[in-house]
Amino acid sequence: MQNILDAISSDEATKEDFASLTMPESYRAVTVHKDEVAMFEGVPSKEKDPRKSLHVDEVALPELGPGEAFVAVMASAINYNTVWTSIFEPVSTFGFLERYGRLSGLTKRHDLPYHIVGSDLSGVVLAVGPGVTKWNPGDRVVAHCLSVELEDPQGHDDAMMDPQQRIWGFETNFGGLADVAMVKANQLMPKPEHLTWEEAASPGLVNCTAYRQLVSHNGGNMKQGDNVLIWGASGGLGGFATQYALNGGANPICVVSNDEKADICRSMGAEMIINRSEENWQFWNEEGTEQNPREWQRLGKRIRELTGGEDIDIVFEHPGRETFGASVYVTRKGGTITTCASTTGFMHEYDNRYLWMNLKRIVSSHFANYRESWEANRLIAQGKIHPTLSRTYTLEETGQAALDVHHNKHQGKVGVLCLSPEEGLGVRNHEMREKHLDAINRFRGV
Incomplete structure (x- = not known):
């Protein structure tokens, strides 16, 4: 691994130098263990501790198959899917690996007694399998997390419709929270060279998800002048949705939970802010069994005060159960509620009269196809959309990083250093970086 890191750190190493590197027989990786899936039985969700279930193990390097690539991972990041994996909710991910393993002899490699997690990375290609022509050893890359087989016709209009669509590092093995990751070559994209390794790794999953959900014709199909209600507007997903609304000429109405988060939205250029802690929305009764339509009406009135009397064109929904009834209510006639994730609960309730x-x-x-992911990464590379990285941990601290995300003690995205020995490495376009330094660091230390 040290020889690999030396080559990456050198400005003189050629593609031939990378191609001649000897691959390690094993590498460090963050894992959950199949024999521990019952460890949190009877424990309330918020009390389940990822520090107990996430391990840093030495694991064997898998066999590289056709259309695949090994990437030396310099940095990765934490997403909610890693939190869900670590607390074995809503289901154990080993069921995903078992089903994938039954697909073919090649996919059987993923069905192991341990699951290497992580759905983001930045790093350098080390080797490619048969049939890969676009990427070569030495290429500096980031990866999106869509894994598809594309052997069925359904996926060839929109790869997200592939019956074998999976999220890498969550529904597949060999994820990005490791020193080496195995990906399909069509997951790779060029690394934005004005960013550090940890900054470049952090947008991945949430940036692509926000792009499809709000901008793409497969999602909200946002246009200039749209009023867009964004829940958690300074968070991992919402921080990108806010940027896309502003960058695309829409009007974000940013819902946040405190003044610090409101200030982040204002620093991005948003002007219409709803601070939940100040206005104390109570969409549900104390028992969580019944919603309060008067609170929906109060939210709608507050939105019209901000917009000059206009209702919402698009709601960027991801909290789920807590907010969904209100989201349906405040949307204008003919408007759109785009939904993913459901971090406050999957069982949504709303009054269908206001919809139909x-x-x-x-x-x-749900995530994004390769084209949408490429476009989202291209906007990062052009400096039109920026990372939302707030803090970085070491690979050994991944459990703590996941716990902080689990308890919502983070802001934006939380990064993890893998092979990179320290923060701040990996920048090649320093001139472009200087132009955008304030925006790149907007979430730092928050």
């Missing part, structure tokens, strides 16, 4: 009688649409959105 007003011709509103609920559009589901």
Whole structure:
């Protein structure tokens, strides 16, 4: 591994130098263990501790198959899917690996007694399998997390419709929280060279998800002038949704939980802010069994005060159960509620009269296809959309990083250093970086 790191750190190493490197027989990786899936039985969700279930193990390097690549991972990041994996909710991910393993002899490699987690990375290609022509050893890359087989016709209009669509590092093995990751070559994209390794790794999953959910014709199909309600507008997903709304000429109405987060939204250029802690929205009764339509009405009135009397064109929904009824209500006639994730609960409830009688649409959105991911990464590389990295941990501290995300003690994205020995490495376009330094660091230390 040291020889690999030396080559990456050198400005003189050639593609031939990388191609001649000897691959290690094993490497460090963050894992959950199949024999521990019952460790949190009977424990409330918030009390489940990822520090107990996430391990840093030495694991064997898998066999590289056709259309695949090994990447030396310089940095990765924490997403909610890693939190869910670590607390074995809503289901154990080993079921995903078992089903994938039954697909073919090649996919059987993923069905192991341990699951290497992580759905983001930045790093350098070390080797490619048969049939890969676009990427070569030495290429500096980031990876999106869509894993598809594309052997069925359904996926060839939109790869997200592939019956074998999976999220790498969550529904597949060999994820990005490791010194080496195995990905399909069509997951790779060029690393934005004005960013450090940890900055470049952090947008991945949430940036691509926000792009499809809000911008793409497969999601909200946002246009200039749209009023966009963004829940958690300074968070991992919402921080990118806010940027896309501003960058695309829309009007974000940013819902946040405190003044510090409101200031982040204002620093991005947003002007319409709803601070939940100040206005104390109570969409549900104390028992969580019944919603309060008067609170929906109060939210709608507050939105119209900010917009000059206009209602919401698109709701960027990801909290789920807590907010969904309100989201459906405040959307204008003919408007759209785009939904993913559901971090406050998957069982949504809303009054269907406000949906059907007003011709509103609920559009589901789940990650992004390769084209959408490429476009989202291209905007990062152009300096039009920026990372939301707030803090970085070491690989050994991944459990703590996941716990902080689990308890919502983070802001934006939380990064993890893998092979990179320290923060701040990996920048090649220093001139461009200087132009955007304030925006790149907007979330730092928050």
